Amino acid sequence: xxxxxxxxxxxxxxxxxxxxxxxxxxxxxxxxxxxxxxxxxxxxxxxxxxxxxxxxxxxxxxxxxxxxxxxxxxxxxxxxxxxxxxxxxxxxxxxxxxxxxxxxxxxxxxxxxxxx
Amino acid sequence: xxxxxxxxxxxxxxxxxxxxxxxxxxxxxxxxxxxxxxxxxxxxxxxxxxxxxxxxxxxxxxxxxxxxxxxxxxxxxxxxxxxxxxxxxxxxxxxxxxxxxxxxxxxxxxxxxxx
Numbered sequence: 001x002x003x004x005x006x007x008x009x010x011x012x013x014x015x016x017x018x019x020x021x022x023x024x025x026x027x028x029x030x031x032x033x034x035x036x037x038x039x040x041x042x043x044x045x046x047x048x049x050x051x052x053x054x055x056x057x058x059x060x061x062x063x064x065x066x067x068x069x070x071x072x073x074x075x076x077x078x079x080x081x082x083x084x085x086x087x088x089x090x091x092x093x094x095x096x097x098x099x100x101x102x103x104x105x106x107x108x109x110x111x112x113x114x115x116x
Numbered sequence: 117x118x119x120x121x122x123x124x125x126x127x128x129x130x131x132x133x134x135x136x137x138x139x140x141x142x143x144x145x146x147x148x149x150x151x152x153x154x155x156x157x158x159x160x161x162x163x164x165x166x167x168x169x170x171x172x173x174x175x176x177x178x179x180x181x182x183x184x185x186x187x188x189x190x191x192x193x194x195x196x197x198x199x200x201x202x203x204x205x206x207x208x209x210x211x212x213x214x215x216x217x218x219x220x221x222x223x224x225x226x227x228x229x230x231x
């Protein structure tokens with residue numbers, strides 16, 4: 001079975017500092033991987049996704065993530081945090097094949113706070 | 117264009133009552149998903165529809181939960197005899213197809229509170 005673990009339910013950074021949100025996955029075969037962002041009282045918005053092309057994936061709002069098979073990780077980074085980045089971030093995985101293809105399995109989420 | 121819409125945005129009900137939650141997917145999207153977001157369980161997959169195929173109900177937590185999709189478009193999630201543990205935000209998402217690489221677009225959710 002697939003699963004996703006996000007280390008740190010809450011991360012706080014200063015404006016302008018590096019953002020690093022950690023995600024590790026468990027899957028028998030490399031899955032598809034996603035990062036979604038959720039602003040207060042809103043639905044989820046896709047930041048970026050890994051679908052087995054380049055291992056370094058660039059997304060919206062200056063975020064990027066690197067797929068590392070040897071570490072089963074897909075950490076999300078942004079070089080310089082902005083106040084508007086304050087939100088909850090979810091890492092998700094979906095199967096490439098089979099009956100559950102497409103169904104997203106989410107991590108517990110990491111709430112990012114940005115201090116001025 | 118219009119995104120995924122859900123109604124109502126908030127629903128408060130009494131324990132034991134039935135509720136219906138509605139989702140309007142993006143026009144032309146054949147795949148439709150329901151997820152539940154709760155404090156205790158996080159984000160969970162509930163059910164999936166693809167065109168006229170039989171739905172994938174593997175995520176439904178009990179037989180009190182059911183869903184239908186009429187005409188390959190609008191979907192309704194029904195919860196019968198609601199319990200307090202059903203309190204959560206119910207999210208709907210749609211995508212062009214079920215391919216694992218296809219982006220799922222989420223609606224704003226329906227916040228269900230069972231008293």
